[in-house]
Amino acid sequence: xxxxxxxxxxxxxxxxxxxxxxxxxxxxxxxxxxxxxxxxxxxxxxxxxxxxxxxxxxxxxxxxxxxxxxxxxxxxxxxxxxxxxxxxxxxxxxxxxxxxxxxxxxxxxxxxxxxxxxxxxxxxxxxxxxxxxxxxxxxxxxxxxxxxxxxxxxxxxxxxxxxxxxxxxxxxxxxxxxxxxxxxxxxxxxxxxxxxxxxxxxxxxxxxxxxxxxxxxxxxxxxxxxxx
Amino acid sequence: xxxxxxxxxxxxxxxxxxxxxxxxxxxxxxxxxxxxxxxxxxxxxxxxxxxxxxxxxxxxxxxxxxxxxxxxxxxxxxxxxxxxxxxxxxxxxxxxxxxxxxxxxxxxxxxxxxxxxxxxxxxxxxxxxxxxxxxxxxxxxxxxxxxxxxxxxxxxxxxxxxxxxxxxxxxxxxxxxxxxxxxxxxxxxxxxxxxxxxxxxxxxxxxxxxxxxxxxxxxxxxxxxxxxxxxxxxxxx
Numbered sequence: 001x002x003x004x005x006x007x008x009x010x011x012x013x014x015x016x017x018x019x020x021x022x023x024x025x026x027x028x029x030x031x032x033x034x035x036x037x038x039x040x041x042x043x044x045x046x047x048x049x050x051x052x053x054x055x056x057x058x059x060x061x062x063x064x065x066x067x068x069x070x071x072x073x074x075x076x077x078x079x080x081x082x083x084x085x086x087x088x089x090x091x092x093x094x095x096x097x098x099x100x101x102x103x104x105x106x107x108x109x110x111x112x113x114x115x116x117x118x119x120x121x122x123x124x125x126x127x128x129x130x131x132x133x134x135x136x137x138x139x140x141x142x143x144x145x146x147x148x149x150x151x152x153x154x155x156x157x158x159x160x161x162x163x164x165x166x167x168x169x170x171x172x173x174x175x176x177x178x179x180x181x182x183x184x185x186x187x188x189x190x191x192x193x194x195x196x197x198x199x200x201x202x203x204x205x206x207x208x209x210x211x212x213x214x215x216x217x218x219x220x221x222x223x224x225x226x227x228x
Numbered sequence: 229x230x231x232x233x234x235x236x237x238x239x240x241x242x243x244x245x246x247x248x249x250x251x252x253x254x255x256x257x258x259x260x261x262x263x264x265x266x267x268x269x270x271x272x273x274x275x276x277x278x279x280x281x282x283x284x285x286x287x288x289x290x291x292x293x294x295x296x297x298x299x300x301x302x303x304x305x306x307x308x309x310x311x312x313x314x315x316x317x318x319x320x321x322x323x324x325x326x327x328x329x330x331x332x333x334x335x336x337x338x339x340x341x342x343x344x345x346x347x348x349x350x351x352x353x354x355x356x357x358x359x360x361x362x363x364x365x366x367x368x369x370x371x372x373x374x375x376x377x378x379x380x381x382x383x384x385x386x387x388x389x390x391x392x393x394x395x396x397x398x399x400x401x402x403x404x405x406x407x408x409x410x411x412x413x414x415x416x417x418x419x420x421x422x423x424x425x426x427x428x429x430x431x432x433x434x435x436x437x438x439x440x441x442x443x444x445x446x447x448x449x450x451x452x453x454x455x456x457x458x459x460x461x462x463x464x465x
Contacts, residue, residue, distance in 0.1 A: 054439070057395075057438065057439040057442040057443065058399070058435040058438050058439055058442075059398075059399035059400070059401075059402035059414065059438055060399065060402075061399075061402040061403060061405070061414055062402055062414055062417070062431055062434050062435050062438060063435070065414070065417070065418065065421075065427070065431050066427065066428070066431035066432065066435065069421060069427035069431070070427040070428045070431060072427075073425075073427055073428070074428070159291075159292075163293070163294040163295070164294075165294075166294035166295075166296040166297060167294075167296060167403075169296070170296075170406055177294070177296060177297060177300075180297070180300075181300065181304075184300075184304055184305075188308065189308055190300065190301075190304035190305045190307065190308050191301065191304075191305035191306070191308040191309060192308070194297055194300045194301045194304065194305050195301065195305070197297055198289075198293040198294075198297045198298070198301065201292065201293045201294055201297065202289060202292045202293055205292040205293075206292060
């Protein structure tokens with residue numbers, strides 16, 4: 001019996017791994033998307049708008065199945081076209097990380113875009129007046145200040161992302177939910193094991209919430225909040 | 229790409245059946261969820277401390293755990309409890325726990341109730357205090373203040389956040405496909421994929437259906453906001 005609990009705990013490590021890796025992908029895509037949306041170049045604006053609209057209009061699960069099953073066939077098709085006689089199986093970890101990252105990149109794009117727009121324009125003008133380039137301005141001026149504006153939306157996205165990792169179990173990644181389901185059918189005690197997995201998710205989201213609140217306080221030092 | 233398979237009458241019928249299930253699930257869980265959410269929101273903003281703590285804990289747990297696990301807990305988990313096992317052959321309402329649609333509906337309703345309760349509670353807390361004070365000065369009772377002053381403006385203020393929740397819920401109904409014997413849009417796509425081995429076509433068709441419903445919902449909410457939040461819109465010059 002304890003063996004099942006131990007294996008679910010091991011699956012928790014995989015859940016943390018998938019979510020953090022997906023977060024990395026989402027942040028990169030979000031920064032790229034926000035930059036593209038604010039670039040003012042019609043092609044980039046159009047592409048990034050298409051990306052955020054399409055991704056946010058379709059369920060995560062459908063996109064995940066599309067990437068996992070479609071991606072496998074697409075890749076093997078490509079290999080066959082190239083004349084390589086080998087079949088590839090997409091690894092569920094990679095499919096999960098890439099799809100979740102791709103989906104939450106769209107949500108991050110909107111969060112980051114709003115955060116960048118909240119920074120007074122004079123800040124960037126001052127940086128340009130000092131002779132900083134676009135990249136330097138972004139790293140030294142925009143990035144440190146946008147963290148504070150982006151954190152509330154970021155916190156939300158991160159919590160939703162954590163919960164979305166449970167879906168990766170449906171394409172066969174042996175994370176918490178998958179192992180809880182296996183343990184359930186082996187022992188015929190689904191209630192116990194799903195409750196255990198739910199409790200682990202709750203711990204994960206609670207710790208994240210606590211850490212991000214601390215971060216929010218750090219980045220808001222020196223900002224006076226008007227009492228509501 | 230072989231789109232002709234998707235447009236075969238049998239495939240179209242499968243998608244249509246799936247769409248009906250998806251919309252049926254969505255509308256019923258929103259209806260049940262809205263009633264629960266209103267009660268929960270009143271508890272969250274009310275004076276009863278025990279009730280407030282209990283509902284607060286409920287929304288915290290619902291919002292902190294994945295819907296998929298909540299669904300599994302109800303669909304697979306309830307069956308473990310001997311107390312329910314003893315009843316679900318004969319005693320109402322436990323007989324329903326053998327019905328997958330009911331289990332999915334229950335999980336989705338409880339889930340959206342948790343999120344919507346927090347949205348509504350937030351909107352109620354934002355009511356300008358002067359309005360409530362003025363109503364009390366007019367001699368209104370607590371329920372009259374709630375009915376005439378607080379709820380009409382709070383429900384309006386909750387609309388934008390609620391429209392997000394509705395779209396999220398539409399997407400969440402795709403989890404119903406994880407329950408065997410449920411045929412929603414996603415499950416229809418999965419069946420066409422396994423019948424014809426055409427994942428791209430099958431899932432892209434499903435995605436297009438979801439996109440259409442999403443845009444329709446967003447459009448409806450935009451109209452509703454224009455109607456009910458008109459007094460908050462920036463003045464046109």
